[in-house]
Amino acid sequence: MELIDTHVHLEDVENLGDAIKRAAEVGVIAVIAVGSDYDSNLWVMYEVRKYDVGKLRIYPALGLHPWNLDAARIETTIEFIKNNIEKVVALGEVGLDYWYKNVRKDENEKELQRKAFRRILDIARENDKPVSIHNRGAWMDCVNMTIEANVKKAVFHWFTGPDDALKKLLEHGYYISATPAAAYSKEHRRAILNTPLENIILETDSPVVYSGEASEPAHVVKALKSVAELKGESISVVAEKTTENAKRIFKIN
Ligand SMILES: [Zn+2]
Incomplete structure (x- = not known):
């Protein structure tokens, strides 16, 4: 069984070396490390490859998360993304979150999110890169903006x-x-x-805590089992299909 964890905040995972080994042991062959802001993008760009182990490869994605919109650093972050676009498999994590803290009642904050998101969507289209999208409380806005930007490949991560x-x-x-x-x-x-x-791929969004437990890439197996149960398909069929989807989206061989 081969699995791909398509959305992980690796810089926040504890004892990362051990976590990656455990992932390789359960059949994870690829992990996509997403960035959220300038610092995590730097980390993703220069550190992740050190953690490749056995057959498991870690691929960088660069992003600008709607929770991390420091107006003073948006331009430098976007500049960094553009300069490294050839080396990444995707843009992410980006998106809109109208339920975040004070954003709910603040139209200016929402507009700031949309501006940043639009910039990233344009970069994705111009460079034919897929986008890993955070979408909470901005459901239709987020989908419409992606369509209007004419982005070809987009993953609405952890969609609810x-x-x-x-x-x-x-x-x-x-x-x-x-x-x-x-x-x-x-x-x-x-x-x-x-x-x-x-149209489904798997991820953990590690180290997000689910039911009291901090996640790590090996837990992509939990997502796999739940999808198999919901779809009434065997685990091996869902593993094969979702891995095939992820390889196609992110151009991973
Ligand atoms: Zn995330």
Whole structure:
């Protein structure tokens, strides 16, 4: 069995070397390390490769997370992303989060998020890169902006949004990714049920804590099991299909 963890904040994973070894032991062959801001992008760009072990390869993605929009550093972050675009498999984590802290009631903050997101979407289109998207409370805005930017490949990571936004993103050939929350989150389970296996990939969003336990890339197996259960498919079929999808999206061989 070969698995790909398509969205991980590796710089925050404790005892990373050991965690990566455990991932390799359960069949993880690739991990996509996403960046969130200037510092994590630097780390992803220069540090991740040191952790490759056995057959497992770590691939960098550079992002600008809606929680990390330090206005003073947006330009330097975008400059860094542009300068390193050839070396990354995706842009992410980026997106919109209207439920974040004070953003909910602040139109200026929402507009700042949209501006940053639009810049990244343009870079993705110009360089034919897939995008790993955070979307919370901005469901249709986020989907519409991705479509309007004419981005060809997009993954709406850990999708928990309403059916209309899901339907629209699927009509445009985009993807969602399933996390270990697929074991218990009603919204996430519904999204997975309503998405064909052809449009699903797996991830952990490590080190996010699920049911009291900090995650690591080896836990992508939990996402796999939940998707198999929800879809009524065997674990091996879901593993094969989702890994094939991820390889195609991120151009990983
Ligand atoms: Zn994330």
